[in-house]
Structure formats: structure tokens, C-alpha cells
Amino acid sequence: MSAFLQVQAIKKQWSHDVTVGPITLDIARGEIVALLGPSGSGKTTMLRLLAGFETPDADGGGGRIVVEGEDVTSRPPARRRFGMVFQHYALFPHLDVGENVAFGLRGDPDVGRKTSEALRLVDLAGFERRKVQELSGGQQQRVALARALAPEPRVLLLDEPLSNLDPALRERTRRELRQLIKRVGITTVFVTHEQEEAFDLGDRVAVLSAGRLEQAGPPDELYERPASLFVATFVGRANVFRGPAARALCGGADPGDSPIVVRPERLRFADAGLAGVVRERRYTGATAFYLVESDGGERFEVLAEPDAAQVGDRVYVQAERVIRFTENGR
Amino acid sequence: MSRRTAQILGVGLALLLAWLVLFPILVVAGDAADRTALSAFFGRGGEWAALWASVWISLVSVALAAAIGVPLAFLFEWFDFPGRKTLGSLVALPVVLPPLVGVIAFLFLYGESGFIARAVQRLFGMQEAPWRLQGPAAILLVHAYSMYVYFYLFTRAGLAKLDVSMLEASEALGADRWTTIRRVVLPLVRPSLVGAAILTFMTSLGSFSAPYIFGGGFRVMTTQIVATKLNGDLPLAMVETLALAVVAVAGLLLLRRTEGDDILVALGKGIAPRPRPIRRAGVRALATAAGWGLAVLLLLPHLTLALVSLVPYGAWTTQILPPVLSFENYRRLFSEAERLRPLANSLWMAAVSTAMAVALGLAAGWLIVRRRVAVRRAIEWLLALPWALPGTVFAIALAMTFSVHAPPLRWVLVGTAAILPLAYLVRALPLTGRALLAGYRQLDPALEEAAASLGAGRWRTLARVTLPQLRPGLAAGASLAFVAALGDIVASIVLYTYETRPISIEILSSLRLSETGVAAAFGVVLMVVSALVLGIGARR
Numbered sequence: 001m002s003a004f005l006q007v008q009a010i011k012k013q014w015s016h017d018v019t020v021g022p023i024t025l026d027i028a029r030g031e032i033v034a035l036l037g038p039s040g041s042g043k044t045t046m047l048r049l050l051a052g053f054e055t056p057d058a059d060g061g062g063g064r065i066v067v068e069g070e071d072v073t074s075r076p077p078a079r080r081r082f083g084m085v086f087q088h089y090a091l092f093p094h095l096d097v098g099e100n101v102a103f104g105l106r107g108d109p110d111v112g113r114k115t116s117e118a119l120r121l122v123d124l125a126g127f128e129r130r131k132v133q134e135l136s137g138g139q140q141q142r143v144a145l146a147r148a149l150a151p152e153p154r155v156l157l158l159d160e161p162l163s164n165l166d167p168a169l170r171e172r173t174r175r176e177l178r179q180l181i182k183r184v185g186i187t188t189v190f191v192t193h194e195q196e197e198a199f200d201l202g203d204r205v206a207v208l209s210a211g212r213l214e215q216a217g218p219p220d221e222l223y224e225r226p227a228s229l230f231v232a233t234f235v236g237r238a239n240v241f242r243g244p245a246a247r248a249l250c251g252g253a254d255p256g257d258s259p260i261v262v263r264p265e266r267l268r269f270a271d272a273g274l275a276g277v278v279r280e281r282r283y284t285g286a287t288a289f290y291l292v293e294s295d296g297g298e299r300f301e302v303l304a305e306p307d308a309a310q311v312g313d314r315v316y317v318q319a320e321r322v323i324r325f326t327e328n329g330r
Numbered sequence: 331m332s333r334r335t336a337q338i339l340g341v342g343l344a345l346l347l348a349w350l351v352l353f354p355i356l357v358v359a360g361d362a363a364d365r366t367a368l369s370a371f372f373g374r375g376g377e378w379a380a381l382w383a384s385v386w387i388s389l390v391s392v393a394l395a396a397a398i399g400v401p402l403a404f405l406f407e408w409f410d411f412p413g414r415k416t417l418g419s420l421v422a423l424p425v426v427l428p429p430l431v432g433v434i435a436f437l438f439l440y441g442e443s444g445f446i447a448r449a450v451q452r453l454f455g456m457q458e459a460p461w462r463l464q465g466p467a468a469i470l471l472v473h474a475y476s477m478y479v480y481f482y483l484f485t486r487a488g489l490a491k492l493d494v495s496m497l498e499a500s501e502a503l504g505a506d507r508w509t510t511i512r513r514v515v516l517p518l519v520r521p522s523l524v525g526a527a528i529l530t531f532m533t534s535l536g537s538f539s540a541p542y543i544f545g546g547g548f549r550v551m552t553t554q555i556v557a558t559k560l561n562g563d564l565p566l567a568m569v570e571t572l573a574l575a576v577v578a579v580a581g582l583l584l585l586r587r588t589e590g591d592d593i594l595v596a597l598g599k600g601i602a603p604r605p606r607p608i609r610r611a612g613v614r615a616l617a618t619a620a621g622w623g624l625a626v627l628l629l630l631p632h633l634t635l636a637l638v639s640l641v642p643y644g645a646w647t648t649q650i651l652p653p654v655l656s657f658e659n660y661r662r663l664f665s666e667a668e669r670l671r672p673l674a675n676s677l678w679m680a681a682v683s684t685a686m687a688v689a690l691g692l693a694a695g696w697l698i699v700r701r702r703v704a705v706r707r708a709i710e711w712l713l714a715l716p717w718a719l720p721g722t723v724f725a726i727a728l729a730m731t732f733s734v735h736a737p738p739l740r741w742v743l744v745g746t747a748a749i750l751p752l753a754y755l756v757r758a759l760p761l762t763g764r765a766l767l768a769g770y771r772q773l774d775p776a777l778e779e780a781a782a783s784l785g786a787g788r789w790r791t792l793a794r795v796t797l798p799q800l801r802p803g804l805a806a807g808a809s810l811a812f813v814a815a816l817g818d819i820v821a822s823i824v825l826y827t828y829e830t831r832p833i834s835i836e837i838l839s840s841l842r843l844s845e846t847g848v849a850a851a852f853g854v855v856l857m858v859v860s861a862l863v864l865g866i867g868a869r870r
Contacts, residue, residue: 052783053782076782077779077782077783078783078786078787083783084780084783086780087776090776090779092777092780092781092799094801103781104786106786106790147780147784148783151784
């Protein structure tokens with residue numbers, strides 16, 4: 001069976017040297033996919049291509065977007081039946097909460113019932129007559145979600161859904177958002193630049209860089225088996241080693257010229273190995289980060305017990321698990 | 331809609347605007363290149379005198395308006411005294427008097443047979459009227475009264491944006507109050523002051539009613555142009571029009587250079603200083619009394635107009651106050667078909683021109699801000715152009731351009747019902763254009779995208795999301811455009827026909843027939859409609 005939402009070699013050229021894509025990605029029904037990348041990586045363009053606010057390159061080279069076997073590439077946003085939650089929510093300030101949620105239900109004989117159902121879904125039952133300006137940031141976000149879900153779209157798109165909330169609220173909202181999406185069972189694509197958010201909310205994470213899809217997979221696969229040096233360093237903390245230091249950490253297996261990556265928690269102090277001096281110690285409670293400078297001048301981080309070493313100690317470091325890349329740097 | 335269609339529409343709009351606002355000016359420039367007319371202009375002293383009169387009257391008007399408006403703004407923004415709020419809004423009232431209406435109100439009030447002159451004459455038992463309201467002093471009096479409002483409103487807006495912590499910082503650094511005003515406050519509100527100065531200068535340079543009614547033998551360029559045109563010396567009128575246009579653009583450019591940096595104001599977006607109560611009881615009483623005295627002074631023209639409108643024809647001869655009051659004039663206004671007609675004419679022509687200006691403004695806003703068409707700068711420049719040139723220039727230019735049949739660019743429109751709405755439209759474009767462009771720029775594009783993602787098509791998005799969001803700016807721009815068209819005199823006097831005569835022309839002819847009561851009644855109607863429309867437009 002083919003995937004519910006298929007992105008087939010989608011591509012948009014902004015200018016001579018700025019291009020997003022071609023990107024190919026299959027998304028299963030009910031799956032939550034995070035588009036993760038630094039700013040300028042093309043993740044927002046990707047989301048807007050899915051929503052239909054941007055059109056892929058013409059002349060047939062722009063690829064296709066297919067939902068349930070139906071090609072929607074040239075459908076305008078209004079007839080695509082994709083729900084979208086905007087970064088700043090884009091609630092209509094001249095309409096109240098109920099009118100906002102009912103906006104997409106025009107012509108539906110059941111507007112009243114569906115509106116209150118959508119609001120109940122996001123825990124805002126009875127908020128119909130409130131003004132949107134009177135709501136807190138979290139409530140506005142939930143109204144935007146209710147508004148997007150009310151017309152029962154095929155796909156839900158979220159643009160940086162949590163970036164407008166204060167950090168204390170963010171983690172809780174993230175959990176609630178995931179539970180809600182799973183309860184509704186809607187296929188979801190969201191954009192974020194925060195790795196923690198992508199891991200926590202997404203079933204699968206697609207990492208983008210410079211308009212290219214670097215890797216798409218479940219969080220633990222990205223972390224443990226990154227496909228490229230970019231993914232390894234962008235997702236989680238990573239120490240990059242080259243040359244003699246890399247050889248020292250790899251033991252017998254010679255990594256050649258390509259760099260290797262070792263996570264800080266996969267390095268440990270030992271009696272022999274890569275030699276260096278502890279330059280800094282950052283205490284976090286249960287553990288501590290040690291900034292070590294090797295004799296070759298490389299600086300890297302080791303995560304260890306709080307009493308494992310002192311600043312100024314001479315230490316030897318060994319790697320428990322090394323991440324290698326097949327091509328040079330990729 | 332594809333990018334290409336938008337680009338084509340953009341070019342189409344730019345061409346339409348160029349035809350409407352630029353082409354007539356080019357026609358004038360072409361016609362002015364006439365050797366006899368040029369030598370007549372440069373040879374006659376009267377022409378230079380009129381041009382110079384326009385310039386110095388405008389400069390003195392700016393100085394007078396600033397001298398009244400700026401201190402008032404400081405008084406009402408910084409000090410608290412009984413009646414501050416009420417008085418503060420009363421002070422802006424001259425705005426609801428269209429130029430011609432203000433002028434006739436002054437005529438009835440301070441003119442040689444006005445209330446004040448009669449009272450003084452009676453008081454001292456004089457044979458003659460104590461003064462004649464004529465010449466430059468009379469013009470400047472009217473200008474100061476009607477234009478200080480620009481300085482008052484702009485300065486108050488500038489002061490309201492000022493951050494109180496800037497003033498506190500200045501005081502903490504040891505500056506006394508006057509030093510703070512001179513070194514901190516004035517530089518920060520300078521953009522507002524320059525804005526008001528530009529507006530006053532341009533309005534004054536284009537002012538027609540006051541010099542027309544009070545000028546006597548004293549000519550400024552606007553009255554000179556219309557006189558030359560009515561005398562039939564068209565080539566000379568073209569040269570005069572061009573000369574006025576050049577002075578206007580030069581003045582605008584010179585004043586712009588003093589504008590300074592807008593960023594300065596944007597920096598201070600903290601809390602404005604709260605008005606301080608005046609502590610000393612004596613000073614407070616004085617401020618209150620002066621405030622109410624000022625309010626009465628400012629309201630006298632309005633009250634005079636209302637009073638004169640209640641005097642039946644021929645009932646008031648030598649008394650200080652009219653002996654009989656009745657609604658006779660209003661009854662005639664609304665029952666005689668010939669008098670109702672100008673009212674209906676003014677209303678429909680103002681409505682049509684405003685509606686067209688709004689439609690063009692919307693199209694421009696959408697093409698410039700949303701579609702970013704290639705010709706967006708040209709569209710924006712063309713929309714603003716009519717603002718940079720006095721109304722007389724456009725009146726003459728349209729009269730020349732559209733009295734010749736040379737399709738596809740020139741048609742005979744003078745003498746038809748189309749020419750006045752077109753002339754009002756030209757004047758309205760900068761008002762609606764600026765308001766709608768600003769509205770579009772503040773409008774979050776995500777709102778329209780949200781509507782689209784919820785299944786709304788282009789027209790539903792426009793009606794349910796875009797227009798409601800643009801409403802405040804649209805209402806403000808449209809109400810200003812409507813009131814300007816309703817009170818227009820300059821274009822009307824050059825372009826009207828008997829069938830399409832607007833209220834302002836009817837006021838002038840009533841005055842000529844000494845039917846002051848009817849003229850005043852028309853004035854009151856104009857004033858009330860203007861106030862209502864501006865009030866609706868300013869509602870949030």
C-alpha cells in the first residue's frame with residue numbers, strides 16, 4: 001500500500017543560488033512528522049508548499065504532492081483540505097472565538113455543534129463568545145488548533161507550534177498536543193528548529209539543511225545512526241574528531257581521513273587512550289560535563305560522574321561507541 | 331492568480347494612474363511652452379508679485395499656525411486642569427469647517443458688517459464700519475485659525491509617543507525643564523513638527539477660498555490663475571499653473587530635507603509622560619479660564635454660521651443681533667428643487683469619487699504589498715503626486731486636458747457630469763492610497779493564508795478577513811476624501827456646469843445675491859455632514 005501523503009521530488013527554486021528540494025518523503029496515515037532544521041534550511045518553505053501557499057517550480061520539474069492517491073500539487077490552498085496552525089496563530093481579531101472556529105465550517109448545517117465540539121476537544125468548552133485578544137498565549141494556540149481541526153482536514157500542518165509559548169508552558173503543551181493529535185488520529189507535519197521538540201512530538205523527524213533532506217527517521221535512529229556529519233552535530237551534542245585523535249579513539253579500526261563523531265556520554269575517563277587536560281567542569285547535579293583539551297589541541301566534552309575529575313587533571317579518554325560515516329563527511 | 335496576471339494588472343493600474351494624474355500635468359507643461367505667454371509671465375510685475383505673495387503668505391501661515399498649535403499641544407498633553415479632556419477635543423474643531431465655509435463664517439463674524447464690527451461700531455457710535463476684513467492680514471487670520479490644528483494634532487501625537495524615561499534621564503543628568511524641552515523633547519518631536527509644517531505650507535499654497543473672498547486687490551497665485559483662465563488667456567494660465575507647481579514641489583523638497591530621522595521616535599516607545607496637575611490655584615484658575623475663553627473663540631465661527639443661517643432674507647439690517655430667527659432658510663433649502671440640487675450633486679459626486687479612490691487604493695495596496703509587482707514604486711509615486719501639487723494646478727490641468735477630443739488619451743469631459751467626480755478623485759487618491767497602503771502593510775499575511783487554508787476563496791477572504799482588518803484605515807482615508815470632495819471649491823469653480831453645480835458654487839452665488847441666510851444654511855449643512863463623516867471615520 002502506498003503512503004497516505006506522498007511528497008515526490010518537490011522542488012522550489014527561489015533564486016539562482018537558493019533552492020529548496022528536490023525532497024521526497026512518504027508519510028503514513030496518522031503519523032506525526034517533524035521538519036527539523038536551522039533557519040534557512042527550507043523547512044518553512046516545505047510546509048508552505050504542502051499547504052499550497054507556495055507553488056513548486058513549474059515546467060514539470062517541481063515534483064508532486066499526493067494525498068490518498070490524489071495529486072493536489074496545483075490545488076489552491078482553499079480546496080486542498082489541509083488544516084494549518086500558524087506560528088503567530090493568525091486568529092482573526094475582529095471575530096470572536098466561536099466565529100474563528102466556525103470560519104472553515106461555512107455551509108455546514110451542523111456549525112454550532114461542530115464548533116463547540118472542536119472547542120471541547122482543546123479544553124476550551126464554552127469559550128465561544130470570548131474575544132481572542134482576551135485569551136492567554138496558550139489558549140490562543142488551542143483556539144488556532146480547534147479552528148484548523150474543525151473542518152476535519154486530511155492533513156494538519158503546524159508552523160513552529162510552541163515557539164510563542166513561554167518555556168515553562170512549552171513542555172506540558174507539547175505532551176498535550178501529541179495526545180490530542182493521536183486521539184484525533186490526523187496525519188500531521190510540523191516545523192520546528194528545536195531538537196527536543198521534534199523528538200518529543202514527532203513519530204519521525206526529517207532533518208533539513210540548505211534545502212536538502214539530510215535524513216528522515218525515528219528520533220533514536222537519528223541520534224544513534226546519523227546519516228551525515230550535519231545530522232550528527234545538529235541533533236544532540238557531538239564531539240567531532242579527525243586524524244590522530246580519531247585513530248586514538250577508534251582503537252584498532254582505522255577511520256581513514258573521514259571524521260568520526262562521539263557523543264559526550266559515550267566517552268569515559270580511563271587509564272589509557274586519548275590524552276588531554278580538563279579545562280572546565282560544568283556541574284549539572286546528577287552528572288558533570290568536562291571540557292577536555294587533548295595534547296593535539298582538540299577540545300571536546302565528556303559526560304561523567306560529578307567527581308570523575310578536577311579542572312587541571314591530566315586524563316585519558318576512551319570511546320564506547322563511535323559514529324562513522326560512509327562517505328567523506330556525509 | 332498567477333504572477334504574470336498580477337504583473338499585467340500592476341502595469342495596467344500604473345498606466346491608469348499616470349493617465350489620471352501625470353498626463354494632465356504634461357499637457358499643461360506642453361501648452362505652457364508658448365513664447366508669448368512665457369514672455370508675458372516674465373515681463374509683468376503682477377505675476378511675480380502674485381507668486382511671491384503665495385510664498386510669503388504660506389511661510390507666515392506656517393509660523394502663525396505653529397505659534398498657536400505647538401504651545402496648545404504642550405498645554406493639553408502635559409498639564410492637567412479642569413475641563414482638559416473636553417477642551418482638548420474642542421480645540422480640533424476648526425477641522426470640520428470646509429475652507430469656504432470657514433471663510434464665510436469669518437466674513438459674518440469679523441467682516442465689515444459682521445457681529446464684531448457692528449458691536450464695535452455701535453459701542454463707539456461710529457458712522458462707518460470700524461474696519462474692513464481684507465488683504466493679507468485677513469487671509470492670514472483665516473489661515474492661522476484653520477491650520478493651527480495641524481500643528482496641534484501632529485505635536486500632540488508626537489508628544490504622546492515620547493517616552494517618559496527620556497525626560498527623566500535628562501533631568502537625572504542635571505538638565506532643567508527648558509533645557510530638557512530644547513535638547514530632548516523638540517528634537518524627538520521634530521518629525522511631527524516638520525510633517526505639520528509641510529501640510530500647512532501645502533494647504534496654504536493651494537488655499538483659494540480665503541484669498542478669493544478676502545483678497546480684494548491682493549492676488550496670490552491660485553486666484554491669479556483662475557482669473558487669467560476666466561479672462562480667456564489660456565496660455566498664460568498654463569504658465570502660471572506650472573510656476574505654482576514648481577514652487578510647490580520645491581517647497582515640499584526643501585521642507586522634507588529638514589525632516590530628520592524617524593527612527594528617533596521609533597526608539598522611544600515607552601510610556602508617555604502623564605499630564606501633571608497645575609498646583610497653584612491661581613495659575614490653575616487662569617489656565618481654565620483661558621482654556622474656556624479659547625474654546626469660545628474657536629467656536630464663534632461655528633456659532634455665527636448657525637445663527638446667520640436662521641435669519642430670513644432681508645430681516646437683518648442695522649441691529650447688532652438679528653431681530654427675527656426662523657428655519658425659513660432650511661425650509662427653502664430642502665423644499666426648493668433648485669436648491670436641493672447642489673446638495674444632491676455634492677453628495678453623489680463626493681460618494682462616487684470616494685468609492686473610486688477606495689477601489690483604486692485597495693487594488694494598489696494589494697498589488698504593491700501582497701504581490702510586490704515590478705511597477706510598485708511607480709504606483710506609489712503616482713498615488714502621492716496629487717498631494718504635492720495645489721488643487722488649482724490639477725483643476726486647470728484637467729480643464730485643459732479634457733476639453734479636447736483626441737482619443738484614446740483625451741476626451742471632451744468638461745461640461746459633462748463626469749469631470750467633477752474625476753477631479754475630486756484625483757484629490758482623493760493620496761488620502762485613500764496612503765491609508766490603505768499603510769493598512770495593508772500592517773496586515774499580517776498569515777490572516778489571509780489562514781482564511782485560505784480554511785477553504786475561503788479569494789472574494790470571501792476579501793470580504794470576511796481583509797476588509798474588516800483594513801476598516802480603520804479605510805474609514806479614515808475615505809472620510810477625509812469624502813469631506814475634501816464635499817467642501818471642494820477650487821476644482822468646482824473651474825469645472826462646474828449649471829447642472830452639476832456643487833454646494834460651494836451655490837454658496838458663492840447665494841452670497842453674490844446677498845442671500846447670506848441661505849449661504850450660511852448651506853454652510854451649516856456642509857459642516858454637520860463633514861463632522862458626522864469625520865466622526866464615523868475616526869471611530870475605532
